Amino acid sequence: MKDHHQHELDSRYRRAALPPLGALRCFEAAARLGSFTQAARELHLTHGAVSRAVRSIEDALAVELFERRSQRVFLTAAGERLRDAAGAAFDVLAAAVRELREPPGAPALVLSCEPTLLMRWLIPRLPGFHARHPGIALRLVAGGGPVEFDGVDLAIRRDDFDWGRRVHAQRLFEERVGPVCSAGYRQQHLQGQGRGARWDDGAALLHSATRPGAWADWSRAARRRLPAGQNQSFEHFYFSLQAAVAGVGVAIGPWQLVRDDIDAGVLVAPMGFLADGSAYHLLSPRPIQAGSVGAQLLAWLCEQA
Template identity: 55%
Template sequence: MISEENGDYNSLTSETRMPSLLALRCFESAARLENFARAADELHLTPGAISRAVRLLEEDLGVDLFERRGRRVFLTDAGRRLAKATSEGLGLMTQAVREIRTDARRARQLVLSCEPTLLMRWLIPRWSDFQTLHPGLDIHLVAGGGPFSFNQGIDLAIRRDDFPCPPGYHTETLFPEQVGPVCRPEKADQWFGKNRKSLLPSALLLQTASRPTAWHEWAYAKQLPAPEMEMQSFEHFYFSIQAAVAGLGVAIGPWHLVRDDIQSGVLAAPLGFVEDGSRYCLLSPTAPRPGSVEMALLEWLQTVG
């Protein structure tokens, strides 16, 4: 009697026991793509590993999930049933993980990465305004430029769109980039002439190693020939702008980096500013939701931009 009960119990557990989650993940990818090699690329495995995982799953279930014809595979009826179920199940798990991570991120301090010179010369001087408007929001500012990953502890990033954005990143335009030559006001006649309509050959141009083509991009946007004057190079925009403030030469100044100095009279822009075709953006893992911290920040950035 006892042995019969154990037999029924063992039969029940055998029928309800779930296969390996890894095997199901391999099968779902192979079923969706109908190709073991492409599934291997997606999961960063070898085609042999995908094939073995699927074969073990078939042995576990006691049915063929794929019909193999040479190098091609096609789902059987059982395979289609399982593919539908695994796709829905993994989709639910993915959504739950995303929501849990989002909730956890909102429960802690958000990290906003911003290009260093933009952070120092534009964002930080205005940050108290954001804190006054949103006193309960906790956002940590860090300096960083160029490509990055949201797996590096960054929740949001402000970047110029001068590098390929990874697929899946959400992008919101903040403002177009505008550039123009800037110098000390008292040096303007010396380097731009009395009429201040063009750069004179005597002007010493200041450029930055982080954007070495900035002068050429400005000239192209203004439909002017590329400047051929002597140039002195600095490591970052911050240094070249400070050199212009010190009267050492003429820097190519992005508007948002020099606007405070222009408005205070520390710098002059004799030829004005022109859009160079690039833009600054707020990047996030997903689109900001209405009422979220991310949306509050986005709306404020677009206002002050």
């Protein structure tokens, strides 16, 4: 087992391997705005400076982040993955900076949330919470599994483990899942319509190490045969969803994690969604008192579901 010193060394190594923060900032702006020129304008830099910063990341990672065609740039699958990760990281940094700049007041409410739910569902809705409750300082941390509530006030978790008798839980929403893919992939690999629709055997099923049984569970619940095509596994559930966006294959997508992409037309869910028997809850070390900051957060979370 690694000791604390070894963990600290590993953490320093991982951080040292990151591209420079300034270059990542240039890339994030260009990816978000879809234009090097607009990114340069936002960051008060020259077009050449932004282009060189992006190129330095591509050289360091040995991947193409943008396709450059006819004076325009388009994100590659790798670029989309880095865009989402960088955007989430800068959102967390911005929230921390905002908290530091605010005058001292009530301590921030620390909310732990499973990483994929945090990035794909909670953070995109965070501006609405700040608009509704400008006086509540909320600090978000990524985490999964059992919660010790040591430095954490509340936690959002799926009930796929025993959190113990001393933990109080407030149900937020049930988990509903279904196959998701890009519109183009659907046209290529889905045959038939409605209940008769089925994936052809050339469809690639995207799996993740964090939910290894997702496809088998869906197959049993939906009473549908899985295609005999190739399978591809990813280390994290988030990556399998990003691969689906990129047109690599079909992933099992929980409704709350893919609803924004479906609304935007980035993903489609041709077979709909069904409850898998689990649900997400807001966990606390003691009952949430009516009128408290925790109660206001709980009410807002339930609205978002």
